[in-house]
Amino acid sequence: MPIRLLTDTLANQIAAGEVIERPASVVKELVENSLDAGASNIRIEAVDAGLTKLVVQDDGCGIPKDELLLALTRHATSKIASTEDLFNIHTFGFRGEALPSIAAVARLTLASRARGAAEAWEVRPDGQVHPAALPHGTRLEVADVFYATPARRKFLKSPRAEAMALHDVLHKFALAQPQVALTLVEDGVESWHIPAAQGDFLHAATPRLASLMGDDFARQALVLNAERGGENGATLHGFLSPPTLHAGTTRQQFMFVNGRAVKDRQLQTALKNAYADRIPAGRHPMAVLFITLPPSEVDVNVHPAKTEVRFRDGGNLFGLVYGAVRQALHQHTPVVPRPVASSFVPVAMPSQPPVYAATTVQSLNLQTPPEKLWKGGTPPAMGTEEHQGYNQQPTTHNASLGAALGQIANTYIVAETADGNLTLVDQHAAHERLVYEGLKAQFTAGRIASQPLLLPVVVPLTPAETNLMMAHAAELEKFGFGLEQHSPSSIAVVAVPQLLGDTNPTTLLRDVVDDVAELAPRTTLHSKLEHVLATLACHHSIRAHRRLSLAEQNALLRQMEASPNCLTCNHGRPTAVTVTLAELEKLFERR
Ligand code: ADP
Numbered sequence: 001m002p003i004r005l006l007t008d009t010l011a012n013q014i015a016a017g018e019v020i021e022r023p024a025s026v027v028k029e030l031v032e033n034s035l036d037a038g039a040s041n042i043r044i045e046a047v048d049a050g051l052t053k054l055v056v057q058d059d060g061c062g063i064p065k066d067e068l069l070l071a072l073t074r075h076a077t078s079k080i081a082s083t084e085d086l087f088n089i090h091t092f093g094f095r096g097e098a099l100p101s102i103a104a105v106a107r108l109t110l111a112s113r114a115r116g117a118a119e120a121w122e123v124r125p126d127g128q129v130h131p132a133a134l135p136h137g138t139r140l141e142v143a144d145v146f147y148a149t150p151a152r153r154k155f156l157k158s159p160r161a162e163a164m165a166l167h168d169v170l171h172k173f174a175l176a177q178p179q180v181a182l183t184l185v186e187d188g189v190e191s192w193h194i195p196a197a198q199g200d201f202l203h204a205a206t207p208r209l210a211s212l213m214g215d216d217f218a219r220q221a222l223v224l225n226a227e228r229g230g231e232n233g234a235t236l237h238g239f240l241s242p243p244t245l246h247a248g249t250t251r252q253q254f255m256f257v258n259g260r261a262v263k264d265r266q267l268q269t270a271l272k273n274a275y276a277d278r279i280p281a282g283r284h285p286m287a288v289l290f291i292t293l294p295p296s297e298v299d300v301n302v303h304p305a306k307t308e309v310r311f312r313d314g315g316n317l318f319g320l321v322y323g324a325v326r327q328a329l330h331q332h333t334p335v336v337p338r339p340v341a342s343s344f345v346p347v348a349m350p351s352q353p354p355v356y357a358a359t360t361v362q363s364l365n366l367q368t369p370p371e372k373l374w375k376g377g378t379p380p381a382m383g384t385e386e387h388q389g390y391n392q393q394p395t396t397h398n399a400s401l402g403a404a405l406g407q408i409a410n411t412y413i414v415a416e417t418a419d420g421n422l423t424l425v426d427q428h429a430a431h432e433r434l435v436y437e438g439l440k441a442q443f444t445a446g447r448i449a450s451q452p453l454l455l456p457v458v459v460p461l462t463p464a465e466t467n468l469m470m471a472h473a474a475e476l477e478k479f480g481f482g483l484e485q486h487s488p489s490s491i492a493v494v495a496v497p498q499l500l501g502d503t504n505p506t507t508l509l510r511d512v513v514d515d516v517a518e519l520a521p522r523t524t525l526h527s528k529l530e531h532v533l534a535t536l537a538c539h540h541s542i543r544a545h546r547r548l549s550l551a552e553q554n555a556l557l558r559q560m561e562a563s564p565n566c567l568t569c570n571h572g573r574p575t576a577v578t579v580t581l582a583e584l585e586k587l588f589e590r591r
């Protein structure tokens with residue numbers, strides 16, 4: 001076949017293939033045009049779910065007689081005039097393709113009476129212009145959808161499915177445009193009418209929720225209100241399912257960007273991550289999110305039907321959605337922070353009683369008078385409450401590390417064993433070792449448990465480091481990290497290993513970057529497992545110099561006994577030191 005230009009009809013039919021998939025997409029395009037025209041009342045009539053006939057009539061600004069034929073021409077629009085406009089879109093339409101596309105696959109009649117015009121005019125399917133009877137506004141009648149492209153007609157679903165698709169489209173408009181009254185007439189019967197609502201946007205949207213999201217959601221939804229300030233700031237409003245309500249798919253997640261219904265994987269991920277530890281695995285939250293931001297921050301010229309958009313600063317928006325949803329869920333059911341000591345699950349009892357790594361007495365500075373060693377206040381006297389507490393714990397007294405008596409310098413735990421031996425434990429080193437063992441046990445069992453952050457933390461890195469980390473992101477997920485690329489030179493930390501408690505995500509990530517950077521090419525983090533786990537364990541939550549209650553001290557000792565290899569810290573230093581009764585007696589020259 002020789003090369004030739006497509007005819008206008010064929011070109012329009014190809015364009016229609018992209019935007020006009022089914023009767024519901026005709027309704028979407030026409031209602032968008034009505035909204036762009038500033039309509040406050042829109043009436044939709046469908047016969048046979050729109051397959052036989054669809055009529056959309058509005059009270060918007062109308063089209064002057066001399067522009068009617070132009071409106072049906074491809075690439076004719078009143079909405080943009082320059083490239084600058086293209087990147088600052090304030091309307092739903094701008095491509096000038098909907099009307100010619102519809103006219104190419106169906107019989108279209110366009111009637112309109114422009115504001116201030118004395119009479120109405122209409123263009124019939126044959127292209128002739130005739131006087132018409134119409135109040136101010138526009139009326140589009142679309143008959144026999146796909147009569148001109150019968151192949152497309154074969155792809156349509158049952159009239160019932162097409163009607164449902166049409167309802168979905170209208171329910172979405174109803175939610176995002178509460179200022180507009182919508183009426184649906186199906187096969188001659190008014191089946192649905194939603195009057196215009198006044199006042200606060202969310203307030204107005206609330207009664208419209210049930211038709212799209214169901215009654216349960218409408219009754220129980222949590223309200224979301226958040227804002228990211230600044231020149232290019234964004235606001236986020238919406239409704240969320242409480243953690244007790246979830247769905248099997250993401251179909252019940254609706255996102256509107258500047259009033260436009262869009263699908264966005266990144267925002268869906270933000271939502272998913274925010275609910276991660278709140279709903280059962282494999283279930284999905286339900287949500288309606290309205291995001292408003294300056295039009296120059298969104299590129300809507302990505303998808304012919306404009307159901308996908310591109311954000312100039314996707315990372316920021318991700319953070320806004322994730323943070324706000326997290327916060328809303330948190331306020332709904334506050335997470336009770338677990339005490340540090342019990343955040344560690346004992347791994348297994350060692351079969352052999354632990355052997356102390358060192359039993360040196362030299363480490364005790366005998367030059368220092370005992371009362372100076374005690375920095376935590378006056379030591380509890382015999383018979384005081386604290387001392388009794390210890391006496392009432394004969395079982396811990398029998399444990400190998402003994403029962404805690406107290407703390408020295410808020411750093412060392414002093415304990416007495418049943419045999420009268422003295423145990424000293426470096427609480428910082430011990431906890432670090434416990435965290436290390438816990439991480440290792442989790443990793444061996446599959447993956448390290450992850451804790452989503454309330455607010456993601458953006459860590460600036462070099463572009464090379466950013467690429468490197470993103471290349472290992474999937475592997476780092478097994479180590480409990482949630483990382484999202486935020487910009488070419490920064491990463492948003494959205495989750496950290498749960499066992500690390502409230503660690504500083506920035507310093508933590510930087511340390512991990514160092515570990516990853518040291519990897520030989522084409523090797524995995526697994527090859528340096530011990531090293532990486534040690535890096536993580538360094539960022540644990542008990543710091544040295546923290547006052548611990550006797551209960552916390554004993555809990556730490558019991559956990560150490562339950563964990564293999566706990567008697568040296570990750571750096572090989574001892575975590576516990578014992579002075580036997582015999583050694584004590586020698587010190588006092590009793591022997
Ligand atoms: P677009 O919406 O991308 O501009 P369309 O093909 O949907 O392209 O519409 C072409 C033009 O026809 C619009 O730019 C607008 O000027 C006019 N138009 C379409 N529908 C209406 C309406 N309901 N009310 C007023 N003007 C309309």
Ligand code: MG
Pocket residue numbers: 029032033092093094098099
């Ligand atoms: Mg349009």
